[in-house]
Amino acid sequence: MIRANILRRIRPQKVSSRLKSDKPDEYSSESGIKTFSDDRVSSNLKANPDEVLSADKLVDELDKPMKASDLEKRGADEIYEKFMEMKDYDGDGRLQRNTYARLQAFGLQAGSIAPHIIMDENHADFLIIGGGLAGNVLANRIYNACQSVGITMSGRYFEEQFSTRPDLEPPKIVILEKDPDGVIERSHLKPGISRVQWTNENNIGMAKASMRFLRELEVELAVLGEQPPEINFTPQGTLLLGTKADQAHMLESYYTQEKCETECRLYRGKALKRMFPWLNTDDIDMASYSLEEEGFFDTRELLEAFKRNNISKGIKYVKGELSTFNPIHCDEDFDRKDRTVSSIGNNKFAKSYATMTTPQGKVPINYRVNECHVKVDDFPIDVPISFFRAFLCTGSSTASVLEDSGLVFDEDPEMTSMQRSLIPIQKRIRNNFLLFCPDLPVLDMPILVDPDGIVLKREDFDGHYVVMYHPRNDENPEIKGGDPDVDWQLWHEVVKPKLIHRVPAFKNHEVKAAWCNTVDVNTFDHNPIVGAHPYWRSISLFCGFGGHGLAQMIGAADFFAMKEYNPFYDQQSFKNDWRYKTAKFDVQAYNPMRLLLRYPLREQYTWS
Ligand SMILES: Cc1cc2nc3c(=O)[nH]c(=O)nc-3n(C[C@H](O)[C@H](O)[C@H](O)COP(=O)(O)OP(=O)(O)OC[C@H]3O[C@@H](n4cnc5c(N)ncnc54)[C@H](O)[C@@H]3O)c2cc1C
Numbered sequence: 065m066i067r068a069n070i071l072r073r074i075r076p077q078k079v080s081s082r083l084k085s086d087k088p089d090e091y092s093s094e095s096g097i098k099t100f101s102d103d104r105v106s107s108n109l110k111a112n113p114d115e116v117l118s119a120d121k122l123v124d125e126l127d128k129p130m131k132a133s134d135l136e137k138r139g140a141d142e143i144y145e146k147f148m149e150m151k152d153y154d155g156d157g158r159l160q161r162n163t164y165a166r167l168q169a170f171g172l173q174a175g176s177i178a179p180h181i182i183m184d185e186n187h188a189d190f191l192i193i194g195g196g197l198a199g200n201v202l203a204n205r206i207y208n209a210c211q212s213v214g215i216t217m218s219g220r221y222f223e224e225q226f227s228t229r230p231d232l233e234p235p236k237i238v239i240l241e242k243d244p245d246g247v248i249e250r251s252h253l254k255p256g257i258s259r260v261q262w263t264n265e266n267n268i269g270m271a272k273a274s275m276r277f278l279r280e281l282e283v284e285l286a287v288l289g290e291q292p293p294e295i296n297f298t299p300q301g302t303l304l305l306g307t308k309a310d311q312a313h314m315l316e317s318y319y320t321q322e323k324c325e326t327e328c329r330l331y332r333g334k335a336l337k338r339m340f341p342w343l344n345t346d347d348i349d350m351a352s353y354s355l356e357e358e359g360f361f362d363t364r365e366l367l368e369a370f371k372r373n374n375i376s377k378g379i380k381y382v383k384g385e386l387s388t389f390n391p392i393h394c395d396e397d398f399d400r401k402d403r404t405v406s407s408i409g410n411n412k413f414a415k416s417y418a419t420m421t422t423p424q425g426k427v428p429i430n431y432r433v434n435e436c437h438v439k440v441d442d443f444p445i446d447v448p449i450s451f452f453r454a455f456l457c458t459g460s461s462t463a464s465v466l467e468d469s470g471l472v473f474d475e476d477p478e479m480t481s482m483q484r485s486l487i488p489i490q491k492r493i494r495n496n497f498l499l500f501c502p503d504l505p506v507l508d509m510p511i512l513v514d515p516d517g518i519v520l521k522r523e524d525f526d527g528h529y530v531v532m533y534h535p536r537n538d539e540n541p542e543i544k545g546g547d548p549d550v551d552w553q554l555w556h557e558v559v560k561p562k563l564i565h566r567v568p569a570f571k572n573h574e575v576k577a578a579w580c581n582t583v584d585v586n587t588f589d590h591n592p593i594v595g596a597h598p599y600w601r602s603i604s605l606f607c608g609f610g611g612h613g614l615a616q617m618i619g620a621a622d623f624f625a626m627k628e629y630n631p632f633y634d635q636q637s638f639k640n641d642w643r644y645k646t647a648k649f650d651v652q653a654y655n656p657m658r659l660l661l662r663y664p665l666r667e668q669y670t671w672s
Contacts, residue, residue: 195241269649273619293369
């Protein structure tokens with residue numbers, strides 16, 4: 065505990081003022097520290113982690129018995145004092161001579177900065193946990209929402225309304241990712257299909273907003289002096305097939321889509337056969353096909369484009385794993401603005417922070433959380449980061465992250481089960497196969513979604529196709545199972561027969577590659593979860609996108625950020641902004657409160 069407190073007291077402003085006066089010669093060294101890549105941090109943050117700080121020495125320092133009066137100036141604080149104080153630098157920003165000796169005493173080298181200091185000065189206005197597409201998109205849109213009211217205004221707004229930061233700087237956004245290389249690798253393996261054919265009006269609005277963004281990507285994610293982002297968007301409609309049992313919901317979805325001004329068509333019988341002669345439609349009753357606003361794109365390029373733009377905006381990337389949150393009980397919260405001495409005794413506050421409405425009645429919120437601990441490589445203890453708002457963009461790990469990070473208490477069984485009901489995210493394995501099929505001479509091949517869960521996408525014009533299996537019955541343990549290896553039995557017994565049944569030309573095929581991926585499925589209603597956690601108000605969830613995340617999350621992030629962090633969003637002038645006027649989309653529909661109140665959001669096309 066003492067260690068954590070000591071580290072927490074490291075004063076951020078001094079670090080940043082130090083960095084302004086850098087001299088490249090003094091600060092550069094070979095390898096970068098725990099950030100996505102070297103060029104994302106200023107050169108003065110580069111150092112060899114092994115030489116940065118002798119972990120043993122630091123632990124020794126911290127473990128020394130201290131007098132209470134010494135406490136403020138010992139351990140990491142002392143290192144900070146000796147190393148970082150302005151007085152250790154001359155007018156040109158160079159380290160003064162005697163500083164070298166002092167640094168050596170602590171096992172530090174000139175130009176080296178301890179990892180815990182690098183972690184964005186141990187404070188983030190917005191801490192995004194998870195650096196996948198969701199985290200990158202959300203960080204980008206939050207920054208934009210704040211910036212669109214002007215730096216100074218957003219700063220003042222933050223000072224008064226949100227953060228406790230005493231300056232007028234733009235919000236400090238940090239993206240925390242435990243496996244940055246893996247993110248890039250995995251993003252390559254997703255087909256990046258975007259579609260607007262949904263049953264729920266909000267889902268249609270969200271997909272349309274994402275499409276608008278993708279169309280204007282060159283402007284939205286432009287970076288001065290760099291090539292415009294190019295995600296190779298290929299316009300291509302999705303053909304959703306349905307059996308007799310699907311007829312009612314397909315009609316309903318069609319009318320909703322029409323209401324939302326999407327260009328969709330329904331086909332049946334001969335018309336369907338004529339339109340897609342290579343398709344076996346014997347057991348198909350109805351098909352829905354979109355004529356615009358759908359297609360597929362290069363997912364890796366999209367992720368890279370977001371990252372480049374984020375870096376240009378000053379959003380910081382940190383390599384580290386969230387280990388625990390640090391909740392504070394209201395009785396022990398000495399930072400509370402409204403503190404009063406109550407009848408319970410000195411320094412005790414009888415009042416809870418707020419109340420939460422549940423089906424059982426109102427529940428007091430007695431805890432708040434504005435700090436977490438992060439595991440970073442080569443550092444002996446978890447680093448504390450304080451935050452104003454944290455966002456869980458942790459995909460299929462969201463449930464385990466929430467549960468294992470100290471936010472689900474065991475003290476009250478009712479509360480525990482209620483907390484658990486708020487995280488119905490489960491990991492599902494998806495098998496993907498790249499096929500070569502020379503006998504399918506179709507240029508205008510739609511993205512095909514079979515009622516049995518086969519999804520087929522043309523990869524190029526040379527006969528390559530990606531086949532995915534998204535079964536309707538996700539409870540099947542084979543699908544649910546944790547084995548990340550390709551399920552070849554599934555391919556031979558389920559996927560291949562279904563594929564050949566639907567598209568007979570696939571009798572002649574060659575499997576070129578196969579891989580697995582996981583998706584974060586919200587088992588409550590199969591829709592995304594976007595919004596503040598009903599109990600932990602400073603933590604928001606941005607997950608549960610299932611197999612549709614790429615297509616939906618841009619719109620979701622844009623509207624969420626605007627609504628939450630732009631003070632003018634509700635004003636009339638903003639509503640007349642053409643970008644937001646056209647989409648009928650209420651991000652509130654995705655609020656986690658619906659999980660608590662057991663009020664599912666209806667969507668029929670959940671598996672596809
Ligand atoms: C095979 C497949 C095909 C898909 N096809 C499409 C498609 O065609 N169209 C479409 O729209 N969507 C598609 N998707 C869905 C889409 O890819 C996902 O919805 C999206 O990638 C989810 O992104 P995410 O950032 O939420 O999650 P992830 O990409 O899983 O990222 C979560 C990140 O959080 C990090 N993390 C976890 N725990 C911690 C921690 N404790 N500390 C720090 N970091 C942590 C992880 O390392 C991970 O990088 C597909 C998905 C799959 C698997």
